[in-house]
Amino acid sequence: MSFTPAGDENWLDALFGPQAAQVLRAYSVRCLHNAHAQASWRYRQATWTNNTTYGTDRYYCLCSTLGTAVEARVPYAKVHRPDEEFGEPFLIEFGNAALYVYRYGDFSAERHQSLALRSGWLRDQLARRAPRSQGVLNFPNLPEIPISRIAFLGWAGNRVTGLERAFFGTPYLDSDGRLSFDEPVEDLDITQGQAFALPGVDDDKEPPRHSFDLPSLTGTQPPPAFGLELLDSDSRLDPASLFADTGNPGTGLPPGDAAEGDMDDEDDIEEDDDL
Numbered sequence: 001m002s003f004t005p006a007g008d009e010n011w012l013d014a015l016f017g018p019q020a021a022q023v024l025r026a027y028s029v030r031c032l033h034n035a036h037a038q039a040s041w042r043y044r045q046a047t048w049t050n051n052t053t054y055g056t057d058r059y060y061c062l063c064s065t066l067g068t069a070v071e072a073r074v075p076y077a078k079v080h081r082p083d084e085e086f087g088e089p090f091l092i093e094f095g096n097a098a099l100y101v102y103r104y105g106d107f108s109a110e111r112h113q114s115l116a117l118r119s120g121w122l123r124d125q126l127a128r129r130a131p132r133s134q135g136v137l138n139f140p141n142l143p144e145i146p147i148s149r150i151a152f153l154g155w156a157g158n159r160v161t162g163l164e165r166a167f168f169g170t171p172y173l174d175s176d177g178r179l180s181f182d183e184p185v186e187d188l189d190i191t192q193g194q195a196f197a198l199p200g201v202d203d204d205k206e207p208p209r210h211s212f213d214l215p216s217l218t219g220t221q222p223p224p225a226f227g228l229e230l231l232d233s234d235s236r237l238d239p240a241s242l243f244a245d246t247g248n249p250g251t252g253l254p255p256g257d258a259a260e261g262d263m264d265d266e267d268d269i270e271e272d273d274d275l
Contacts, residue, residue, distance in 0.1 A: 016094040026235035030193030035062035036162040037198035037223040095254025097149040105156040108164040115179040160200040
């Protein structure tokens with residue numbers, strides 16, 4: 001399948017399939033709001049914590065909820081979770097393409113282009129050295145997906161204000177070796193899914209963190225209810241209709257596989273076969 005540039009408004013649909021793209025658009029922001037809420041609530045319950053433990057909790061909550069929700073609605077999705085193998089990144093595989101989740105900053109006003117990257121697998125594997133370069137993902141336990149077919153769910157957020165921005169984009173390394181994205185990126189509406197968010201609290205309004213005396217936190221508002229049916233209801237996603245027009249509802253195939261599969265099976269169909 002040829003590469004569909006980010007400037008094409010349907011590039012996400014072409015990359016992952018229209019059903020998978022619909023699910024990602026419906027669930028991503030809502031799962032990000034929930035991850036912030038869950039981590040914020042645990043932060044306020046802890047006798048001791050800091051932004052690092054808060055961020056780790058938020059990240060693993062997002063991996064769990066977004067991965068589980070996408071797997072439930074997109075039959076050909078395969079989730080690679082960071083807890084399945086030491087050092088393995090969170091990646092959602094859609095056939096011969098994949099989505100990686102990347103936090104690029106704290107605030108919406110921060111730039112999302114020309115970002116400094118530490119040496120490591122993200123720099124070496126996911127960020128293409130030119131917008132249309134060749135090569136495949138080469139990392140233990142991950143599929144050999146063409147680098148040009150990996151997209152990012154990029155987002156910015158912090159403990160006090162929660163999610164500030166989220167977008168889908170295709171990455172590359174610019175001439176200075178910094179992470180950039182093909183323009184335009186697809187910005188997501190972060191006002192969606194507010195039912196799953198919790199208001200943040202400024203640091204100066206929190207009790208001392210290095211203390212056993214935290215009585216004011218006993219009545220902290222818990223995170224809102226969250227689950228697959230609530231995600232569908234809030235986003236008005238009808239799971240039954242996702243693959244209804246493919247002729248194979250409930251199973252689905254990634255982009256490029258359906259036509260190929262039909263061609264392979266064509267000679268095997270007999271006149272009396274049940275279709």
